[in-house]
Amino acid sequence: MTALEVTKSNVGTVTVRLGFSDTTAMAIANAAAGLSSAMAAQLVWTPIDVVSQRLMVQGCSTSSKNILPNVSSYKYSNGLDAFRKIVHADGLRGLYRGFGISTLTYAPSNAVWWASYSVAHRLIWGGFGCYMCKKDESGSANRPDCRAMLAVQGLSAAMASGVSALITMPLDTVKTRLQVLDAEENGRRRPLTIMQTVRNLVREGGFAACYRGLGPRWASMSMSATTMVTTYEFLKRMSTKSQGSYPS
Numbered sequence: 466m467t468a469l470e471v472t473k474s475n476v477g478t479v480t481v482r483l484g485f486s487d488t489t490a491m492a493i494a495n496a497a498a499g500l501s502s503a504m505a506a507q508l509v510w511t512p513i514d515v516v517s518q519r520l521m522v523q524g525c526s527t528s529s530k531n532i533l534p535n536v537s538s539y540k541y542s543n544g545l546d547a548f549r550k551i552v553h554a555d556g557l558r559g560l561y562r563g564f565g566i567s568t569l570t571y572a573p574s575n576a577v578w579w580a581s582y583s584v585a586h587r588l589i590w591g592g593f594g595c596y597m598c599k600k601d602e603s604g605s606a607n608r609p610d611c612r613a614m615l616a617v618q619g620l621s622a623a624m625a626s627g628v629s630a631l632i633t634m635p636l637d638t639v640k641t642r643l644q645v646l647d648a649e650e651n652g653r654r655r656p657l658t659i660m661q662t663v664r665n666l667v668r669e670g671g672f673a674a675c676y677r678g679l680g681p682r683w684a685s686m687s688m689s690a691t692t693m694v695t696t697y698e699f700l701k702r703m704s705t706k707s708q709g710s711y712p713s
Contacts, residue, residue: 466697468505473498499575507567512560514567516547518644555656562656563643570636574629578690581625589617618698619691626686634682635675639663 477494485493523541541547551559642662647654657665666674 466502469498469502472501495579496576499579500572503572503575504568507564507571511562511564511567512548515551515560515562515644516544518641519547519551520544522645563640566636566640566643566659570633570640573636574633577632578625578629581628582621582690582694585621585624586617589621614698615695618695622690622694623687626690627683630679630683630686634679637682638666638675638677642666 473494476497477490480490480493481487520541520543541550548560555562639659639662642665643657643659646657646662648657648661670677
């Protein structure tokens, strides 16, 4: 969120100075902000994601190799143990397996999510806003109710998560396989390439295989995004009120 706000502010200012219209400047700023925030997040998130994915698939037995062929054979007792064994086997590079595809997944995912969130938020307020506000003391004007704002933000986040998951699910499936599966060559294990992963996936189940786990991913994204955006917007409102209370 820090990278998002800083990039959006700086790029937006530069594009306006270059003579772009407000609409175009905002689109460029949001695109750049989505890219920078995704890259900044992946520097921290990819190692955590690799460790968590390894822990989730380590229980696969020999009989389940048909489902997850060439899954890593290491056994981990906990996250710290997985971290140590991954670094020992592959070096720090092993913690960043799938970093490129993760960035390619989450950069467009961020862009789609924020664009969808903005549209959904505007449509919901346009359709139901007048019923979700409360009147001021004069009774002539409406102002947003805090609970209504939270409800609209949460619903908008869930809708945006659905759109984003539907569009970027194939990339996420490839990314996950890159992080947990290995290839065998001359009796030695090595990481799969992106093209090998895509070919294996399509061979197993066709294009539909790219959408395995769509429902759980939508649910996960919805809960995460709803928590994030409602908390973030609440803190922004609180900061604005605090700043407004300072004497000039």
